[in-house]
Amino acid sequence: xxxxxxxxxxxxxxxxxxxxxxxxxxxxxxxxxxxxxxxxxxxxxxxxxxxxxxxxxxxxxxxxxxxxxxxxxxxxxxxxxxxxxxxxxxxxxxxxxxxxxxxxxxxxxxxxxxxxxxxxxxxxxxxxxxxxxxxxxxxxxxxxxxxxxxxxxxxxxxxxxxxxxxxxxxxx
Amino acid sequence: xxxxxxxxxxxxxxxxxxxxxxxxxxxxxxxxxxxxxxxxxxxxxxxxxxxxxxxxxxxxxxxxxxxxxxxxxxxxxxxxxxxxxxxxxxxxxxxxxxxxxxxxxxxxxxxxxxxxxxxxxxxxxxxxxxxxxxxxxxxxxxxxxxxxxxxxxxxxxxxxxxxxxxxxxxxxxxxxxxxxxxxxxxxxxxxxxxxxxxxxxxxxxxxxxxxxxxxxxxxxxxxxxxxxxxxxxxxxxxxxxxxxxxxxxxxxxxxxxxxxxxxxxxxxxxxxxxxxxxxxxxxxxxxxxxxxxxxxxxxxxx
Numbered sequence: 001x002x003x004x005x006x007x008x009x010x011x012x013x014x015x016x017x018x019x020x021x022x023x024x025x026x027x028x029x030x031x032x033x034x035x036x037x038x039x040x041x042x043x044x045x046x047x048x049x050x051x052x053x054x055x056x057x058x059x060x061x062x063x064x065x066x067x068x069x070x071x072x073x074x075x076x077x078x079x080x081x082x083x084x085x086x087x088x089x090x091x092x093x094x095x096x097x098x099x100x101x102x103x104x105x106x107x108x109x110x111x112x113x114x115x116x117x118x119x120x121x122x123x124x125x126x127x128x129x130x131x132x133x134x135x136x137x138x139x140x141x142x143x144x145x146x147x148x149x150x151x152x153x154x155x156x157x158x159x160x161x162x163x164x165x166x167x168x169x170x171x172x
Numbered sequence: 173x174x175x176x177x178x179x180x181x182x183x184x185x186x187x188x189x190x191x192x193x194x195x196x197x198x199x200x201x202x203x204x205x206x207x208x209x210x211x212x213x214x215x216x217x218x219x220x221x222x223x224x225x226x227x228x229x230x231x232x233x234x235x236x237x238x239x240x241x242x243x244x245x246x247x248x249x250x251x252x253x254x255x256x257x258x259x260x261x262x263x264x265x266x267x268x269x270x271x272x273x274x275x276x277x278x279x280x281x282x283x284x285x286x287x288x289x290x291x292x293x294x295x296x297x298x299x300x301x302x303x304x305x306x307x308x309x310x311x312x313x314x315x316x317x318x319x320x321x322x323x324x325x326x327x328x329x330x331x332x333x334x335x336x337x338x339x340x341x342x343x344x345x346x347x348x349x350x351x352x353x354x355x356x357x358x359x360x361x362x363x364x365x366x367x368x369x370x371x372x373x374x375x376x377x378x379x380x381x382x383x384x385x386x387x388x389x390x391x392x393x394x395x396x397x398x399x400x401x402x403x404x405x406x407x408x409x410x411x412x413x414x415x416x417x418x419x420x421x422x423x424x425x426x427x428x429x430x431x432x433x434x435x436x437x438x439x440x441x442x443x444x445x446x447x448x449x450x451x452x453x454x455x456x457x458x459x460x461x462x463x464x465x466x467x468x469x470x471x472x473x474x
Contacts, residue, residue, distance in 0.1 A: 004200075008196050011199065012196065015193030015196070016190045016191055016192065017190065018193070019191045019193045023191055024187050031191075035193055035194070036194075036198075036199055039199055040199075048435070099180075102180060102181070103184075106181075117178075118181075121182050121185070122181070122182070122187075139306060143314060143331065146329075146331075147331055149177050150332070152181070156177065156180075
Protein backbone atom coordinates (compact mmCIF):
# COMPACT_ATOMS: atom_id res chain seq x y z
CA UNK A 1 0.00 0.00 0.00
CA UNK A 2 1.55 3.29 -1.01
CA UNK A 3 1.32 6.54 0.88
CA UNK A 4 -1.71 7.83 -1.00
CA UNK A 5 -3.63 4.61 -0.48
CA UNK A 6 -2.72 4.66 3.20
CA UNK A 7 -3.88 8.22 3.50
CA UNK A 8 -7.13 7.53 1.67
CA UNK A 9 -7.84 4.56 3.91
CA UNK A 10 -7.16 6.69 6.96
CA UNK A 11 -9.53 9.34 5.68
CA UNK A 12 -12.27 6.89 4.76
CA UNK A 13 -12.12 5.29 8.17
CA UNK A 14 -11.89 8.35 10.38
CA UNK A 15 -13.01 11.49 8.54
CA UNK A 16 -16.65 11.11 9.57
CA UNK A 17 -15.76 10.78 13.24
CA UNK A 18 -13.55 13.86 13.05
CA UNK A 19 -16.32 15.75 11.30
CA UNK A 20 -18.71 14.74 14.06
CA UNK A 21 -16.18 16.00 16.58
CA UNK A 22 -15.96 19.33 14.74
CA UNK A 23 -19.72 19.69 14.33
CA UNK A 24 -20.23 19.21 18.05
CA UNK A 25 -17.95 22.11 18.80
CA UNK A 26 -18.12 24.55 15.95
CA UNK A 27 -20.57 25.76 13.34
CA UNK A 28 -21.31 23.66 10.28
CA UNK A 29 -19.68 26.12 7.91
CA UNK A 30 -16.27 25.62 9.46
CA UNK A 31 -16.52 21.92 10.34
CA UNK A 32 -15.31 20.75 6.92
CA UNK A 33 -12.34 23.11 7.17
CA UNK A 34 -11.42 21.61 10.51
CA UNK A 35 -11.59 18.09 9.04
CA UNK A 36 -9.42 19.16 6.09
CA UNK A 37 -6.89 20.78 8.40
CA UNK A 38 -6.69 17.69 10.59
CA UNK A 39 -6.01 15.46 7.60
CA UNK A 40 -3.50 17.87 6.13
CA UNK A 41 -1.59 17.50 9.38
CA UNK A 42 -2.06 13.75 9.11
CA UNK A 43 -0.58 13.81 5.65
CA UNK A 44 2.42 15.79 6.74
CA UNK A 45 2.93 13.44 9.69
CA UNK A 46 2.01 10.22 7.98
CA UNK A 47 5.15 8.49 9.17
CA UNK A 48 4.33 9.32 12.80
CA UNK A 49 0.75 8.13 12.90
CA UNK A 50 0.40 5.26 15.35
CA UNK A 51 -1.04 1.87 14.55
CA UNK A 52 -4.16 3.06 16.40
CA UNK A 53 -4.68 6.39 14.66
CA UNK A 54 -8.00 7.39 16.22
CA UNK A 55 -6.67 9.01 19.42
CA UNK A 56 -3.89 10.68 17.46
CA UNK A 57 -6.39 12.20 15.02
CA UNK A 58 -8.60 13.44 17.86
CA UNK A 59 -5.50 14.95 19.46
CA UNK A 60 -4.72 16.84 16.27
CA UNK A 61 -8.38 17.87 15.97
CA UNK A 62 -8.29 19.25 19.51
CA UNK A 63 -5.28 21.40 18.67
CA UNK A 64 -6.67 22.50 15.32
CA UNK A 65 -9.91 23.54 16.97
CA UNK A 66 -8.09 25.36 19.77
CA UNK A 67 -6.13 27.23 17.14
CA UNK A 68 -9.30 28.06 15.27
CA UNK A 69 -10.83 29.44 18.44
CA UNK A 70 -7.79 31.57 19.14
CA UNK A 71 -7.97 32.85 15.59
CA UNK A 72 -11.68 33.60 15.97
CA UNK A 73 -11.05 35.31 19.30
CA UNK A 74 -8.37 37.50 17.74
CA UNK A 75 -10.77 38.34 14.92
CA UNK A 76 -13.47 39.26 17.41
CA UNK A 77 -11.02 41.38 19.37
CA UNK A 78 -10.11 43.20 16.21
CA UNK A 79 -13.78 43.71 15.42
CA UNK A 80 -14.31 44.90 18.96
CA UNK A 81 -11.98 47.79 18.34
CA UNK A 82 -13.80 48.67 15.14
CA UNK A 83 -17.39 47.96 16.00
CA UNK A 84 -18.19 46.96 19.58
CA UNK A 85 -21.78 45.99 18.81
CA UNK A 86 -20.65 43.22 16.50
CA UNK A 87 -17.81 41.97 18.59
CA UNK A 88 -19.78 41.36 21.75
CA UNK A 89 -20.67 37.96 20.34
CA UNK A 90 -18.39 35.37 21.88
CA UNK A 91 -16.75 32.94 19.51
CA UNK A 92 -18.84 29.78 19.70
CA UNK A 93 -17.31 26.98 21.71
CA UNK A 94 -20.26 24.64 21.50
CA UNK A 95 -23.36 24.60 19.36
CA UNK A 96 -26.61 25.43 21.10
CA UNK A 97 -27.80 22.46 23.10
CA UNK A 98 -31.40 21.41 23.48
CA UNK A 99 -30.92 21.76 27.21
CA UNK A 100 -29.73 25.33 27.94
CA UNK A 101 -28.67 24.65 31.56
CA UNK A 102 -26.46 21.81 30.34
CA UNK A 103 -24.96 24.09 27.69
CA UNK A 104 -24.32 26.75 30.28
CA UNK A 105 -22.83 24.23 32.70
CA UNK A 106 -20.54 22.87 29.99
CA UNK A 107 -19.39 26.34 29.01
CA UNK A 108 -18.55 27.13 32.62
CA UNK A 109 -15.98 24.33 32.69
CA UNK A 110 -12.36 24.71 31.72
CA UNK A 111 -11.35 23.53 28.26
CA UNK A 112 -9.54 20.54 29.70
CA UNK A 113 -12.48 19.45 31.85
CA UNK A 114 -14.91 19.90 28.97
CA UNK A 115 -12.77 17.94 26.53
CA UNK A 116 -12.34 15.10 28.99
CA UNK A 117 -16.11 14.82 29.31
CA UNK A 118 -16.99 15.25 25.67
CA UNK A 119 -14.34 12.98 24.20
CA UNK A 120 -15.81 10.14 26.21
CA UNK A 121 -19.51 11.04 26.23
CA UNK A 122 -19.92 12.36 22.71
CA UNK A 123 -17.03 10.91 20.73
CA UNK A 124 -17.17 7.54 22.45
CA UNK A 125 -13.46 7.36 23.13
CA UNK A 126 -12.27 5.00 25.81
CA UNK A 127 -10.23 6.43 28.67
CA UNK A 128 -7.09 5.12 27.05
CA UNK A 129 -7.91 6.69 23.70
CA UNK A 130 -8.96 10.00 25.21
CA UNK A 131 -5.81 10.09 27.32
CA UNK A 132 -3.73 9.60 24.20
CA UNK A 133 -5.69 12.23 22.32
CA UNK A 134 -5.00 14.74 25.08
CA UNK A 135 -1.40 13.66 25.53
CA UNK A 136 -1.72 12.60 29.15
CA UNK A 137 -1.40 9.33 30.99
CA UNK A 138 -4.51 7.24 31.37
CA UNK A 139 -4.43 7.61 35.15
CA UNK A 140 -4.19 11.37 34.81
CA UNK A 141 -7.08 11.39 32.39
CA UNK A 142 -9.22 9.26 34.68
CA UNK A 143 -8.68 11.64 37.56
CA UNK A 144 -9.37 14.61 35.30
CA UNK A 145 -12.57 13.04 34.01
CA UNK A 146 -13.77 12.20 37.46
CA UNK A 147 -13.15 15.76 38.58
CA UNK A 148 -14.81 17.15 35.46
CA UNK A 149 -17.94 15.09 36.13
CA UNK A 150 -18.11 16.41 39.63
CA UNK A 151 -17.69 19.98 38.44
CA UNK A 152 -20.27 19.54 35.71
CA UNK A 153 -22.72 18.17 38.25
CA UNK A 154 -22.22 21.20 40.45
CA UNK A 155 -22.40 23.63 37.54
CA UNK A 156 -25.56 21.95 36.31
CA UNK A 157 -27.19 22.28 39.71
CA UNK A 158 -26.28 25.98 39.82
CA UNK A 159 -27.47 26.51 36.28
CA UNK A 160 -30.77 24.71 36.86
CA UNK A 161 -31.29 26.60 40.07
CA UNK A 162 -30.68 29.94 38.32
CA UNK A 163 -33.05 28.97 35.51
CA UNK A 164 -35.88 28.03 37.86
CA UNK A 165 -35.32 31.19 39.89
CA UNK A 166 -35.54 33.22 36.69
CA UNK A 167 -38.73 31.39 35.72
CA UNK A 168 -40.28 32.16 39.11
CA UNK A 169 -39.39 35.83 38.72
CA UNK A 170 -40.89 35.96 35.26
CA UNK A 171 -44.11 34.24 36.29
CA UNK A 172 -46.81 36.89 36.69
CA UNK B 173 -25.22 11.49 40.53
CA UNK B 174 -22.10 11.16 38.42
CA UNK B 175 -23.58 8.60 36.08
CA UNK B 176 -26.68 10.81 35.82
CA UNK B 177 -24.51 13.67 34.63
CA UNK B 178 -22.80 11.46 32.08
CA UNK B 179 -26.07 10.07 30.84
CA UNK B 180 -27.57 13.55 30.60
CA UNK B 181 -24.54 14.65 28.65
CA UNK B 182 -24.86 11.74 26.25
CA UNK B 183 -28.51 12.59 25.69
CA UNK B 184 -27.50 16.15 24.82
CA UNK B 185 -25.17 15.01 22.03
CA UNK B 186 -25.96 17.55 19.30
CA UNK B 187 -24.77 15.24 16.50
CA UNK B 188 -26.02 11.79 17.29
CA UNK B 189 -25.43 10.09 13.98
CA UNK B 190 -22.11 9.93 12.19
CA UNK B 191 -22.01 12.73 9.63
CA UNK B 192 -20.87 12.27 6.09
CA UNK B 193 -17.41 13.68 5.48
CA UNK B 194 -16.55 15.40 2.24
CA UNK B 195 -15.17 13.05 -0.41
CA UNK B 196 -11.48 12.46 -0.04
CA UNK B 197 -10.95 13.67 -3.61
CA UNK B 198 -11.57 17.25 -2.49
CA UNK B 199 -8.81 16.98 0.04
CA UNK B 200 -6.50 15.23 -2.40
CA UNK B 201 -7.01 18.10 -4.78
CA UNK B 202 -6.08 20.53 -2.05
CA UNK B 203 -3.03 18.47 -1.18
CA UNK B 204 -2.11 18.21 -4.77
CA UNK B 205 -2.35 21.93 -5.20
CA UNK B 206 -0.24 22.68 -2.16
CA UNK B 207 2.31 19.92 -2.25
CA UNK B 208 1.99 18.48 -5.71
CA UNK B 209 2.06 14.73 -6.15
CA UNK B 210 2.07 12.47 -3.14
CA UNK B 211 5.10 10.46 -3.92
CA UNK B 212 7.28 13.50 -4.34
CA UNK B 213 6.16 15.19 -1.17
CA UNK B 214 5.57 12.29 1.15
CA UNK B 215 7.80 11.48 4.10
CA UNK B 216 10.37 8.76 3.47
CA UNK B 217 9.16 6.15 5.89
CA UNK B 218 5.49 5.46 5.41
CA UNK B 219 3.90 2.43 6.89
CA UNK B 220 0.74 2.02 8.84
CA UNK B 221 2.64 0.38 11.63
CA UNK B 222 5.18 3.16 11.98
CA UNK B 223 3.63 4.91 14.88
CA UNK B 224 4.05 7.06 17.88
CA UNK B 225 7.30 6.03 19.55
CA UNK B 226 5.65 5.07 22.79
CA UNK B 227 3.00 3.06 21.07
CA UNK B 228 5.50 1.46 18.79
CA UNK B 229 7.55 0.54 21.80
CA UNK B 230 4.54 -1.03 23.45
CA UNK B 231 3.62 -2.78 20.23
CA UNK B 232 7.16 -3.98 19.94
CA UNK B 233 6.98 -5.54 23.35
CA UNK B 234 3.65 -7.09 22.58
CA UNK B 235 4.98 -8.58 19.38
CA UNK B 236 7.58 -10.41 21.36
CA UNK B 237 5.00 -12.26 23.44
CA UNK B 238 4.76 -15.10 20.97
CA UNK B 239 8.45 -15.64 21.22
CA UNK B 240 8.63 -15.59 24.96
CA UNK B 241 11.60 -17.33 26.49
CA UNK B 242 13.58 -17.04 23.31
CA UNK B 243 15.54 -14.21 24.82
CA UNK B 244 16.23 -16.34 27.86
CA UNK B 245 17.67 -19.07 25.72
CA UNK B 246 19.71 -16.78 23.56
CA UNK B 247 21.17 -14.90 26.45
CA UNK B 248 21.84 -17.93 28.56
CA UNK B 249 24.79 -19.69 27.10
CA UNK B 250 26.22 -16.76 25.25
CA UNK B 251 29.62 -15.41 26.09
CA UNK B 252 31.01 -18.64 27.56
CA UNK B 253 30.69 -18.20 31.27
CA UNK B 254 28.55 -15.07 31.14
CA UNK B 255 25.99 -15.46 33.89
CA UNK B 256 22.43 -15.97 32.77
CA UNK B 257 21.34 -12.63 34.10
CA UNK B 258 17.99 -12.63 32.40
CA UNK B 259 17.01 -15.96 33.87
CA UNK B 260 18.10 -14.78 37.29
CA UNK B 261 16.10 -11.57 36.90
CA UNK B 262 13.08 -13.57 35.84
CA UNK B 263 13.39 -15.70 38.93
CA UNK B 264 13.77 -12.60 41.10
CA UNK B 265 10.63 -11.12 39.60
CA UNK B 266 8.49 -14.23 39.98
CA UNK B 267 5.95 -13.49 42.68
CA UNK B 268 5.90 -15.63 45.76
CA UNK B 269 3.13 -16.27 48.24
CA UNK B 270 3.70 -13.05 50.14
CA UNK B 271 2.91 -9.45 49.34
CA UNK B 272 5.19 -7.67 46.92
CA UNK B 273 5.89 -4.13 48.00
CA UNK B 274 7.26 -1.79 45.35
CA UNK B 275 8.00 1.89 45.16
CA UNK B 276 8.89 3.45 41.87
CA UNK B 277 9.71 7.08 41.32
CA UNK B 278 9.57 8.34 37.77
CA UNK B 279 11.15 11.59 36.70
CA UNK B 280 9.90 12.78 33.36
CA UNK B 281 11.70 15.63 31.71
CA UNK B 282 10.03 17.33 28.75
CA UNK B 283 10.98 20.72 27.37
CA UNK B 284 13.18 21.50 30.35
CA UNK B 285 10.48 20.72 32.88
CA UNK B 286 10.74 17.81 35.28
CA UNK B 287 7.70 16.05 36.64
CA UNK B 288 7.99 13.42 39.32
CA UNK B 289 5.44 10.71 39.91
CA UNK B 290 5.67 8.25 42.77
CA UNK B 291 3.84 4.96 42.66
CA UNK B 292 3.77 2.63 45.62
CA UNK B 293 2.15 -0.76 45.23
CA UNK B 294 1.40 -3.83 47.29
CA UNK B 295 0.41 -6.82 45.19
CA UNK B 296 -0.48 -10.43 45.88
CA UNK B 297 -1.61 -13.40 43.83
CA UNK B 298 -4.34 -16.04 43.99
CA UNK B 299 -6.63 -14.21 44.04
CA UNK B 300 -5.03 -11.11 42.57
CA UNK B 301 -5.07 -8.23 45.01
CA UNK B 302 -3.41 -4.87 44.88
CA UNK B 303 -3.28 -1.54 46.53
CA UNK B 304 -1.57 1.43 45.01
CA UNK B 305 -0.87 4.98 46.06
CA UNK B 306 0.00 7.31 43.23
CA UNK B 307 1.44 10.71 44.03
CA UNK B 308 1.19 12.94 40.99
CA UNK B 309 3.68 15.68 40.10
CA UNK B 310 1.47 18.27 41.79
CA UNK B 311 1.71 16.33 45.05
CA UNK B 312 -1.85 15.01 45.01
CA UNK B 313 -2.37 11.41 46.08
CA UNK B 314 -4.70 8.80 44.67
CA UNK B 315 -5.26 5.48 46.39
CA UNK B 316 -6.79 2.41 44.89
CA UNK B 317 -7.40 -1.12 46.15
CA UNK B 318 -8.49 -4.07 44.07
CA UNK B 319 -9.45 -7.65 44.77
CA UNK B 320 -10.30 -10.14 42.03
CA UNK B 321 -12.39 -12.26 44.35
CA UNK B 322 -14.72 -10.78 45.36
CA UNK B 323 -14.42 -8.41 42.42
CA UNK B 324 -14.12 -5.08 44.14
CA UNK B 325 -12.46 -1.77 43.56
CA UNK B 326 -12.18 0.98 46.08
CA UNK B 327 -10.54 4.29 45.57
CA UNK B 328 -9.90 7.52 47.31
CA UNK B 329 -8.26 10.66 46.10
CA UNK B 330 -7.09 13.82 47.72
CA UNK B 331 -9.26 15.65 45.23
CA UNK B 332 -12.32 14.02 46.79
CA UNK B 333 -11.41 13.44 50.40
CA UNK B 334 -15.03 12.95 51.39
CA UNK B 335 -15.81 10.15 48.97
CA UNK B 336 -14.72 6.58 48.58
CA UNK B 337 -16.10 4.89 45.51
CA UNK B 338 -16.85 1.23 45.73
CA UNK B 339 -17.36 -0.68 42.53
CA UNK B 340 -18.41 -4.25 42.12
CA UNK B 341 -16.82 -4.47 38.70
CA UNK B 342 -13.49 -3.39 37.36
CA UNK B 343 -15.13 -0.33 35.86
CA UNK B 344 -13.47 2.28 33.74
CA UNK B 345 -13.30 4.83 36.51
CA UNK B 346 -11.01 2.63 38.50
CA UNK B 347 -9.23 1.17 35.53
CA UNK B 348 -7.40 4.39 34.93
CA UNK B 349 -5.74 4.34 38.32
CA UNK B 350 -3.54 1.30 37.99
CA UNK B 351 -5.11 -1.76 36.52
CA UNK B 352 -4.34 -5.08 38.09
CA UNK B 353 -2.96 -6.16 34.71
CA UNK B 354 -0.52 -3.30 34.50
CA UNK B 355 0.98 -2.73 37.90
CA UNK B 356 4.72 -2.06 37.87
CA UNK B 357 5.54 -5.63 38.86
CA UNK B 358 3.47 -7.06 36.00
CA UNK B 359 5.00 -4.62 33.53
CA UNK B 360 8.46 -5.58 34.64
CA UNK B 361 7.76 -9.29 34.41
CA UNK B 362 6.44 -8.85 30.91
CA UNK B 363 9.47 -6.81 29.99
CA UNK B 364 11.80 -9.53 31.13
CA UNK B 365 9.76 -12.55 30.16
CA UNK B 366 8.61 -11.39 26.78
CA UNK B 367 10.87 -8.56 25.77
CA UNK B 368 14.05 -8.79 23.84
CA UNK B 369 16.82 -7.70 26.12
CA UNK B 370 20.52 -7.67 25.54
CA UNK B 371 23.01 -7.93 28.32
CA UNK B 372 25.23 -4.92 27.87
CA UNK B 373 27.54 -5.59 30.80
CA UNK B 374 28.21 -4.91 34.43
CA UNK B 375 28.56 -1.38 35.66
CA UNK B 376 27.94 0.77 38.68
CA UNK B 377 25.03 3.08 39.22
CA UNK B 378 25.46 5.62 41.99
CA UNK B 379 27.99 3.31 43.59
CA UNK B 380 25.84 0.19 43.28
CA UNK B 381 26.98 -2.75 41.19
CA UNK B 382 24.37 -3.42 38.54
CA UNK B 383 23.80 -5.37 35.35
CA UNK B 384 22.94 -3.22 32.39
CA UNK B 385 20.37 -4.57 29.95
CA UNK B 386 19.33 -2.93 26.73
CA UNK B 387 15.68 -3.15 25.76
CA UNK B 388 15.33 -3.62 22.06
CA UNK B 389 12.22 -5.38 20.74
CA UNK B 390 12.50 -6.94 17.31
CA UNK B 391 11.37 -4.84 14.36
CA UNK B 392 11.57 -1.70 16.40
CA UNK B 393 13.94 1.18 16.07
CA UNK B 394 14.02 4.21 18.28
CA UNK B 395 12.96 7.38 16.48
CA UNK B 396 15.33 10.03 15.24
CA UNK B 397 15.29 13.37 17.01
CA UNK B 398 17.26 16.35 15.81
CA UNK B 399 19.28 14.17 13.49
CA UNK B 400 20.23 11.54 16.07
CA UNK B 401 18.63 8.22 16.78
CA UNK B 402 17.49 7.98 20.35
CA UNK B 403 19.19 5.25 22.38
CA UNK B 404 17.34 2.10 23.33
CA UNK B 405 15.86 2.06 26.83
CA UNK B 406 18.19 0.66 29.46
CA UNK B 407 17.27 -1.43 32.45
CA UNK B 408 19.60 -1.80 35.41
CA UNK B 409 19.22 -4.66 37.86
CA UNK B 410 21.13 -5.25 41.06
CA UNK B 411 24.23 -7.32 40.37
CA UNK B 412 23.66 -9.72 43.24
CA UNK B 413 19.91 -9.82 43.93
CA UNK B 414 18.80 -9.18 40.31
CA UNK B 415 15.93 -6.96 41.41
CA UNK B 416 15.23 -3.89 39.25
CA UNK B 417 17.04 -0.70 40.11
CA UNK B 418 16.33 1.71 37.28
CA UNK B 419 14.80 1.98 33.84
CA UNK B 420 15.97 4.87 31.69
CA UNK B 421 14.38 5.74 28.38
CA UNK B 422 14.04 8.46 25.83
CA UNK B 423 11.12 8.86 23.49
CA UNK B 424 9.17 11.49 21.65
CA UNK B 425 5.78 12.75 22.74
CA UNK B 426 3.33 15.36 21.70
CA UNK B 427 3.93 17.76 24.54
CA UNK B 428 3.07 21.09 23.03
CA UNK B 429 -0.05 22.71 21.74
CA UNK B 430 1.26 23.17 18.24
CA UNK B 431 -1.22 22.62 15.48
CA UNK B 432 1.01 20.28 13.53
CA UNK B 433 1.62 18.12 16.56
CA UNK B 434 5.34 18.78 16.91
CA UNK B 435 7.18 16.25 18.99
CA UNK B 436 9.23 16.90 22.09
CA UNK B 437 11.98 14.80 23.59
CA UNK B 438 10.76 12.96 26.67
CA UNK B 439 13.47 11.66 28.97
CA UNK B 440 12.22 9.37 31.69
CA UNK B 441 14.03 7.70 34.52
CA UNK B 442 12.19 5.29 36.75
CA UNK B 443 13.95 4.31 39.95
CA UNK B 444 12.73 1.28 41.83
CA UNK B 445 13.51 2.45 45.31
CA UNK B 446 11.77 -0.43 47.06
CA UNK B 447 11.29 -3.97 45.84
CA UNK B 448 10.63 -6.42 48.63
CA UNK B 449 8.42 -9.39 49.31
CA UNK B 450 6.64 -9.16 52.63
CA UNK B 451 5.76 -12.46 54.33
CA UNK B 452 2.23 -13.77 53.90
CA UNK B 453 0.04 -13.09 56.89
CA UNK B 454 -2.51 -10.79 58.40
CA UNK B 455 -0.11 -7.88 58.72
CA UNK B 456 0.88 -7.95 55.06
CA UNK B 457 -2.69 -8.66 54.04
CA UNK B 458 -3.83 -5.47 55.74
CA UNK B 459 -1.55 -3.51 53.43
CA UNK B 460 -3.66 -4.63 50.49
CA UNK B 461 -6.73 -2.85 51.82
CA UNK B 462 -7.62 0.77 51.36
CA UNK B 463 -6.48 2.85 54.30
CA UNK B 464 -8.94 4.41 56.66
CA UNK B 465 -9.82 7.91 55.57
CA UNK B 466 -11.56 9.67 58.45
CA UNK B 467 -14.77 11.31 57.43
CA UNK B 468 -14.89 9.60 54.06
CA UNK B 469 -18.22 8.13 53.05
CA UNK B 470 -18.24 4.93 51.06
CA UNK B 471 -20.45 5.13 48.01
CA UNK B 472 -21.35 2.45 45.53
CA UNK B 473 -20.80 3.25 41.90
CA UNK B 474 -21.99 0.61 39.49
